[in-house]
Amino acid sequence: MAQDATKKSGKRSQAVSAKKQAILSAALNTFSQYGIHGTRLEQVAELAGVSKTNLLYYYPSKEALYVAVMRQILAIWLAPLKAFREDLAPLVAIREYIRLKLEVSRDYPQASRLFCLEMLQGAPLLMNELTGDLKALVEAKSAIIAAWVNAGKLAPVDPHHLIFMIWATTQHYADFATQVEAVTGATLQDEAFFQRTVDNVQQMIIEGIRVR
Structure with a gap:
């Protein structure tokens, strides 16, 4: 049971890491084209393949996402x-x-x-x-x-x-x-x-x- 829980935890951690990296990659693509002021979080979320709500769970504002990318x-x-x-x-x-x-x-x-x-x-x-x-x-x-x-x-x-x-x-x-x-x-x-x-x-x- 403990091993199963550890495996599930490891898979969740990998999934979260992959999702955050997808968001950062999408944000880099968008920020580099439009700058922080011309970028909308909806654009980033769509490019990353996540919902805006999901994006905001990891990065609570556009500024926080921008700083993470930088x-x-x-x-x-x-x-x-x-x-x-x-x-x-x-x-x-x-x-x-x-x-x-x-x-x-x-x-x-x-x-x-x-x-x-x-x-x-x-x-x-x-x-x-x-x-x-x-x-x-x-x-x-x-x-x-x-x-x-x-x-x-x-x-x-x-x-x-x-x-x-x-x-x-x-x-x-x-x-x-x-x-x-x-x-x-x-x-x-x-x-x-x-x-x-x-x-x-x-x-x-x-x-x-x-x-x-």
Whole structure:
């Protein structure tokens, strides 16, 4: 009996998790197209295949749903920076970070565009996360870069501006994907174009920070 109850509880937990993820995926799709003000919860519920009442059970307001989506995006967006490793050679670590950031732009373009939209609006619903976890992580990784600079392993650059440059360059391919495709006729989904993008972005940034 206990085993049956445990199995049923596990199945319910999986079902709830799947339903919440379906809602978050539908919300990302809708918010990235229409923004928070142009999105209706009815749209999200229909796309997720749930009732509006069911959606509101898990996320009690549109703002709560939006913040949940943004927190999920932030986790995806920060994963490459969290993986930034002090034990690697500096140029190897930065090359890898650039590649991982471009993979995020390739694999999660909607998330990147919605994050960009939130920043352009002044991040009214995400400021606590930006000044908390994001700031702490950036400071920790900036300290690693600063130590490399002080040890003469990198050219003298400001760690914050290096990170900002990598963000701006790599996210361009998601946030302005339409423009990139119009000019080049390709997107990051094209493996050859993706690899050329990685190679070129790595080369331009690495050559700027290499010790002369």
